[in-house]
Amino acid sequence: MPDPLLLDDLLLSRTAIDRAAHRRADSDWQEVRRGDGETRVLWLAEGATGVTEAEGGVRLVFSSATDLPLGTDISFLGVDALDRAYFSAHLQDRSAAPIRADWKSLREVGRALSDIDAGLLVTAVALDNWRSATRCCAKCGGELTPRNAGWSLHCVVDEADHFPRTEPAVIVLVRDGQDRALLGRHINWPPGLVSTFAGFVEAGESAEAAVRRELTEETGVVIDDHLDAVQYLGSQPWPFPASLMLGYHAWASDTTIKVDETEIAEADWYSREELRAACAAGELKLPSAISISRRLIERWYGEELPADWSW
Ligand SMILES: [Zn+2]
Incomplete structure (x- = not known):
């Protein structure tokens, strides 16, 4: 039976920043803010940013905007609840950044950041990847x-x-008549790692059609024709480099598995008890907490999955 509630607290969907898009074309306002000692600059280089350990997690390390080297390539990220402005600065080489910090990727620190830092870093990484790919x-x-x-x-x-650019991709956990979940292993993953199924939405295609097509292409399993058999549960930006993951549960009518062997090496149906036993025995590992896949599995499983069941 579909659960109509959307997934909350997806780790990379968190944000506490007003993007203030109307300020993007206002160069006078930006100049004032760049001369304001309160304005903060987040530095990105080589797929990483500066962070420091903080009580209960990790914090981003910012510089002031008043000492930006001339010609620094910056993007405006928004303003916080105190009307403090944030920019990201995009570098080729991290040694040019005027901060002292550990350099880490969004994948490494995303779950340990506060809501405001998570939102800032996801946006900054998305812009940085777009700029790097658009020469x-x-x-x-x-x-x-x-x-x-x-x-x-x-x-x-x-x-x-x-x-x-933002490229929509669908990701789906499929359930059968016994409420088992279909999980599979990509051909590039080592034995034991399993996840839900995902793929890009193609040109001219709806997200729901992409869910049905991808699933059947990769596993042979067919989703029920009924409209309610594909249920949207939420989205999460995945800027590696430019995806927006649209998360679904779906219900199968034909549960026969025949994997494509070009993308998926193996797939199987798991009851909750079978998944618990396989994970507890260390035979299976599930995606990390930062992924929407993990949250789709948890929604089906009925509770938060233990951290040591992760990749
Ligand atoms: Zn042109």
Whole structure:
């Protein structure tokens, strides 16, 4: 029976920042804020950012905006509840950042951050990955220059504007008539690691159609025709490099497994008792707490999964 409540507290969906998008084109306002000692700058380089250990977790390390080196490539992230402005700075080489910190990736520290730090870092990483992957105009190959406080790139040749890409992907936990869950192992994963099934939404396709197509392509299992057999449960940005994961539960009509062997090496149906026994024995490992896959499994399982069942 579908549970209509959406997943709450997805770790990378947390945020406590007002993006204040109307300020992106306001260069006067930005100049004032860049001269304000309260304004904070988050530094990104080589897929990592500066962090420090703090009581109960990890904190991002910011610099002031008043001593930004000339020509630093920055993006405006938003303002907090105290109206303090935040920018991200994008570097090739972390040694140029004016901070003293440990450098860690979002994957490493995402779950240990506060809501405000998590929201800031996810957005900054998404922008950083987009900028790294967008070196010239996709229409004419011309040179691009940042606009709108880092939220668009403008072609100096044909005046085309380019915006950060977000690529929708679906991820689904499928259940059968005995309320078992279908889990599988990607061909690139070592034996014992299993997860739910995921894939990109294709051009011209709805998310629900993508859920049905991906599942059957990868496992042979067919989802029931009824509309309610595919239930949306929430979304989480996954900026590695540019995905938005749309999470679902779905109910199968044909449970016969025939894996494609190009993406999925093996798949199986698990009752809660079978999953508990296999994980407790160390025979199976499940995705980490930062992933929406973990939360989809927990929703089915009925409670939070023990941390030592993770990859
Ligand atoms: Zn162009």
